[in-house]
Amino acid sequence: MSRIAGRGALAAATVALTLTAAACSSSSDSGSSSDPGASSSGSSAFQAQHKGGTLKLVAHAAAGSFDPQVNYTLQYWQLFQSMYDGLLAFKKVNGQESFTVVPDLATALPKVTNGGKTYTFTLRKGVTFSNGKALTTDDVVASFQRIFKVSSPTAGTFYNGIVGADACLKTPATCTLSKGVIGDAKAGTVTINLTAADPEFAYKLAVPHAVVVPKDSPTKDAGTKPLPSTGPYMAASYDPNRALKLVRNPHFKEWSRQAEPEGYPDVVDYTFGQTVESEVTAVENGQADWMFDAPPADRLNEIGTKYASQAHVNPLTAFWYATLNVNMAPFNNKLARQAINWAVDRSAVVRLYGGTNLASPACTILPPGFPGHVDACDYTKGGGATWKAADLTKAKELVKQSGTAGQEVGIVTQDDDVNKSIGQYLQSLLTQLGYKATLKPLSGNIQFTYIQNTKNKVQLALTSWYQDYPAASDFLNVLLSCASYHPGSDSSINISGFCDKGVDAKMQAALKTSQTDKASADKQWGAVDRTLMAQSPVVPLINPKLIDFTSTRVGNYQFSKQFYMLVGQLWVK
Numbered sequence: 355m356s357r358i359a360g361r362g363a364l365a366a367a368t369v370a371l372t373l374t375a376a377a378c379s380s381s382s383d384s385g386s387s388s389d390p391g392a393s394s395s396g397s398s399a400f401q402a403q404h405k406g407g408t409l410k411l412v413a414h415a416a417a418g419s420f421d422p423q424v425n426y427t428l429q430y431w432q433l434f435q436s437m438y439d440g441l442l443a444f445k446k447v448n449g450q451e452s453f454t455v456v457p458d459l460a461t462a463l464p465k466v467t468n469g470g471k472t473y474t475f476t477l478r479k480g481v482t483f484s485n486g487k488a489l490t491t492d493d494v495v496a497s498f499q500r501i502f503k504v505s506s507p508t509a510g511t512f513y514n515g516i517v518g519a520d521a522c523l524k525t526p527a528t529c530t531l532s533k534g535v536i537g538d539a540k541a542g543t544v545t546i547n548l549t550a551a552d553p554e555f556a557y558k559l560a561v562p563h564a565v566v567v568p569k570d571s572p573t574k575d576a577g578t579k580p581l582p583s584t585g586p587y588m589a590a591s592y593d594p595n596r597a598l599k600l601v602r603n604p605h606f607k608e609w610s611r612q613a614e615p616e617g618y619p620d621v622v623d624y625t626f627g628q629t630v631e632s633e634v635t636a637v638e639n640g641q642a643d644w645m646f647d648a649p650p651a652d653r654l655n656e657i658g659t660k661y662a663s664q665a666h667v668n669p670l671t672a673f674w675y676a677t678l679n680v681n682m683a684p685f686n687n688k689l690a691r692q693a694i695n696w697a698v699d700r701s702a703v704v705r706l707y708g709g710t711n712l713a714s715p716a717c718t719i720l721p722p723g724f725p726g727h728v729d730a731c732d733y734t735k736g737g738g739a740t741w742k743a744a745d746l747t748k749a750k751e752l753v754k755q756s757g758t759a760g761q762e763v764g765i766v767t768q769d770d771d772v773n774k775s776i777g778q779y780l781q782s783l784l785t786q787l788g789y790k791a792t793l794k795p796l797s798g799n800i801q802f803t804y805i806q807n808t809k810n811k812v813q814l815a816l817t818s819w820y821q822d823y824p825a826a827s828d829f830l831n832v833l834l835s836c837a838s839y840h841p842g843s844d845s846s847i848n849i850s851g852f853c854d855k856g857v858d859a860k861m862q863a864a865l866k867t868s869q870t871d872k873a874s875a876d877k878q879w880g881a882v883d884r885t886l887m888a889q890s891p892v893v894p895l896i897n898p899k900l901i902d903f904t905s906t907r908v909g910n911y912q913f914s915k916q917f918y919m920l921v922g923q924l925w926v927k
Contacts, residue, residue: 400608400616404910407927409619412633413646414770415798416594416626421576422562423500426507426847427802428820428918429646431562433600433624435914436617436922437583438565441475441494441544442556443613444823444916446923452914453824455556458613459489459566459584460544463556470551470869475544482605483568484588491537494544496569502529503573507845508822510837512558517547527573551869557823586617586922594799598624617922618910626799630771634903637664643905643926644919648772654708657903666902668913671724672820673716673829674703676780676893677805677849679813684758684789691890693756694814695733697749697783700741703895706775712901715741716894719829719883725872726826726879732887749787759788766805767816769795776895777816784814803844808851815849818898823916825868826879831861834886852891857882 417429422438425431435446443458445451457463460475467474481489502509502522510523522529536545548555558564567581580589586608587600600622608616628636634653636642638661649657657665678685678694685691700715707713714722717731717740731738735745753759763784767777774795784791796804805815822828832838836858838848860882868875886892902919904911909925 400611404618404925404927405616406618406620407907407925408621408623409644409908409921409924409926410642411622411624411644411646411921412628412636412642413624413626413798414628414630414633415768416598418594418799418803419575419577420580420589420592420598421504422565422567422581423497423506424504424575424845425562426845432918432921433587433598433622434562434565435585435917435920436587436614437585437589437600437603438562438567439481439584439614440559440561440564440566442560444560444914445612446615446912446914446920447612448912449915452916455560456610456612458560458610459494464546468547470553471548473546473548473555475546477542477544478609479542480607481584481609483582483584484603484605485568485582486605487568487582489566489584490569491539491542491544493569494566495531495535495537496571497566498535498546498564499529499531500567500571500573501563502526502531504575505840505843505845506563507838507847508558508561508563508832510840511832511835512561512563514837515548515550515552515555517549519549550866552865553868553872554823554825554827554865557825557828561822585614587622594626596626598626600624615923618924619922619926622921637903637905640905640907643908643924645903647770648708649901649903650771657901661903664904664906664908666904666911666913666919667712667899668902668915668918669723669899670820670897671721671824671915672818673719673721673897674707674776674816674818674895675716675719676895677812677815677817678891678893679811679849679851680891681808681851682811682813684756684761684763685813687756687758688890689752689756690758692733693749693752693787694784695887695890695893696745696752697787698733698780698893698895699744699783700895701743702779703776706779707772707896707898712899713896716897717741717887719833719886719892719894720826720879721829721897724821724826724829725824726830726876726883728880728883730884730887732884746786753787753789760790762790762792763813764792764794764811765814765816766794766796766801766812768798768801770798773816780814780816805849806846807844808841808846812849817849821916826876826883827861827865827868830879830882830886831865834891835861850891852886852889854889857885857889860885 417427422434439458441460445454464473464475503526517534518531586606588603590599590601592598630647633645678691704713720727729739735743767773781791781793805812836853840846864875864878912920
């Protein structure tokens with residue numbers, strides 16, 4: 355989460371904040387199945403008396419391209435939920451039920467035949483884009499082609515199983531998927547053929563990279579020119595240096611409250627460029643209704659006491675990590691990579707993030723409570739299943755053995771307070787290990803794409819990953835498979851550049867096992883996690899929690915485990 359990419363600097367807080375805010379948060383678990391095909395009851399009816407008003411959001415920086423098939427950040431995926439639609443969608447509700455996949459632009463869940471390789475959808479009638487054009491099967495077909503033509507970050511991992519995808523990945527410009535995605539205008543159906551059964555395919559159809567946009571949309575990244583939408587909101591304007599404005603889509607009529615509920619605010623104003631200090635003050639004074647970034651440390655006690663009723667704390671299936679470029683010195687040496695894993699004091703990173711109430715040390719790529727996760731900690735002093743302490747002595751020995759001491763290492767982080775402070779810690783640590791470390795903080799608007807592009811020669815980067823959907827492959831296959839590595843591209847989510855055909859084969863085997871035996875597949879994924887940690891292309895740092903700090907004007911706070919706060923469901927009138 356999509357992850358995403360991820361939210362820039364998430365929150366950190368005091369014990370008072372955690373204890374008080376956890377009680378006031380409206381999030382709850384229903385205990386519903388997270389199976390892609392599971393059914394569930396509808397959400398509550400729209401309450402017209404709360405419709406209207408302007409919701410004011412603030413962030414230190416924008417999140418780059420506003421193209422839903424290109425952008426891979428939580429910051430905008432959160433907004434896309436009320437703007438764009440796919441054939442399927444994750445249910446827009448609180449808690450565990452938000453992992454449930456429901457029909458969206460399709461009238462029902464697909465008819466699956468041919469041994470799980472053919473999905474047939476009936477397209478919903480009467481849906482109109484914000485530009486006034488009616489949705490057709492041609493739009494659906496063109497949108498799947500466009501995933502490849504714009505080199506969507508997940509084209510090679512989520513959608514490479516579609517018949518014809520191999521050719522599209524090789525020559526995106528001529529992508530047709532002629533036998534993979536077939537529209538029948540007369541019957542109003544869309545058929546998708548896969549090369550092999552994929553038990554996660556319904557999830558992949560419910561994330562923003564698979565939304566449907568008009569067939570005449572540009573076949574390159576739309577950037578700052580938002581594409582027409584089908585949901586309750588459309589983008590009126592977007593300047594990543596200043597602001598984003600969403601207004602009501604005049605052609606929207608609610609067809610499924612589960613998949614795409616009508617929004618409450620008339621306008622969503624999202625302004626960029628403020629300091630995090632000013633964001634906190636703006637929310638406290640009612641000048642803003644929600645802030646994206648982490649409150650600075652000197653404001654946490656204030657929020658946790660005087661404004662505790664406005665803070666909502668939620669645990670996340672996510673991790674913050676450092677990427678180590680396996681194709682550049684010094685981290686093309688496995689011993690040097692392992693040294694960093696031994697040297698990093700995860701407890702110190704937890705403190706920099708804000709303390710044990712909103713983060714815990716991470717030893718594995720798969721977060722606790724996530725499918726495939728195994729309690730294991732390969733890089734902790736004394737060994738064991740959980741984090742205890744760093745082993746700087748062992749780390750220095752490995753650096754010496756690697757022969758990399760004295761080499762220069764650049765560290766690229768986002769420029770907000772939390773990211774930068776962790777970056778400064780890593781710089782100090784690498785200096786202790788004998789490297790010549792320098793820190794390069796970048797705006798959150800460009801850092802995520804910058805660290806993906808091999809042309810920028812990033813050796814070490816601080817980033818984070820938040821689930822796209824609840825499956826182990828969404829971390830391991832997406833972040834560290836050969837298919838996710840695209841040299842020279844801003845959409846190369848395998849930032850470490852790690853490509854091991856043996857590990858890839860193990861991941862493919864786990865994907866195949868998951869078609870018939872999910873429990874066995876999860877064990878295979880756990881083993882893959884351990885294999886990857888032995889290779890050390892990344893350094894897991896922390897598993898975070900999230901604070902949403904809202905103004906007193908806001909009501910009806912709902913937290914989707916899949917896409918976080920449901921922006922369009924907030925009351926501001």
